[in-house]
Every structure is written in structure tokens, then in C-alpha cells.
Amino acid sequence: MTPDGRYFVVRGRLWRRSNPALGDDQRQALVQDLMRARRDVGRARRSGDGVAEAEARQRVDLAKHGLGERGPVWWTDGAADLNRHLIRGTSYADWYAGLERAGPDDVPGG
Numbered sequence: 001m002t003p004d005g006r007y008f009v010v011r012g013r014l015w016r017r018s019n020p021a022l023g024d025d026q027r028q029a030l031v032q033d034l035m036r037a038r039r040d041v042g043r044a045r046r047s048g049d050g051v052a053e054a055e056a057r058q059r060v061d062l063a064k065h066g067l068g069e070r071g072p073v074w075w076t077d078g079a080a081d082l083n084r085h086l087i088r089g090t091s092y093a094d095w096y097a098g099l100e101r102a103g104p105d106d107v108p109g110g
Contacts, residue, residue, distance in 0.1 A: 002092055006075060009087055009096060016083040019068030027067065034063035 001007070007014040018027060037059035044053035061070065068074040073081050087096045 003095060004075075006073075006079075007082065007092070009092075012087050012096075014082050014085050014087055014090065014092065016069050016073075016081070019074035021074065022067070030063050030066045034060060034067070037063060 001017065002009070002014070005017065005020065007016055009015070022030070037056050040056035041053055041060060044050075044056055065071040070083070073079070082090050082092075087093055
């Protein structure tokens with residue numbers, strides 16, 4: 001997770017985290033919606049039902065918007081949205097390079 005809590009990093013790419021201001025019940029409901037929609041995407045793909053797949057993907061998108069992982073950013077300081085950007089071209093590059101140099105044994109939770 002980035003120091004400001006906005007992103008997590010997977011294979012050198014930033015992914016926006018859920019809005020931490022969401023209440024536990026709201027977050028849980030949205031995550032359940034997201035997981036159900038993702039299962040439906042898989043089911044539709046396996047059956048070759050393009051219409052059902054498109055509908056399920058739309059539900060995935062709605063849940064991700066609700067969680068704050070897509071759409072307008074949930075922070076208020078005017079910082080740009082770097083979702084899905086490679087970290088090496090962002091303001092987080094030096095921070096991340098430091099983590100890579102430190103190694104997992106030197107990073108809390110690593």
C-alpha cells in the first residue's frame with residue numbers, strides 16, 4: 001500500500017483502494033455485490049452468453065464505483081488519479097524503489 005493509503009501495488013502497477021470512509025456495512029454489501037457480479041461474469045463467459053456477460057460486467061463496474069475504486073477519486077487534495085499507472089512514472093517511484101532495495105524482510109508486513 002502506498003504511504004498515503006490511496007493505492008496498492010501489483011507487479012509495478014498502482015490500483016486504487018476502496019474509499020476508507022465507507023462504513024463497514026456499506027463496504028461489505030458492495031464487496032458482496034462485486035463478488036456476485038464477478039462470478040456471474042465467469043458463468044456467462046463459460047456459457048458463451050454475451051448479453052449476460054455484459055450485464056454482469058456492468059454490475060462489476062457499479063460495485064467498483066460504489067467502493068471508490070473507479071470513478072471520481074475519494075480524496076480531496078486535488079491529487080491526480082493514477083489508477084492502473086505503472087509506478088515507475090509516478091510520484092511514488094522513489095518510495096517503491098526503496099521498498100525493492102529493502103527486500104521483504106526489511107518491510108513491515110513484507
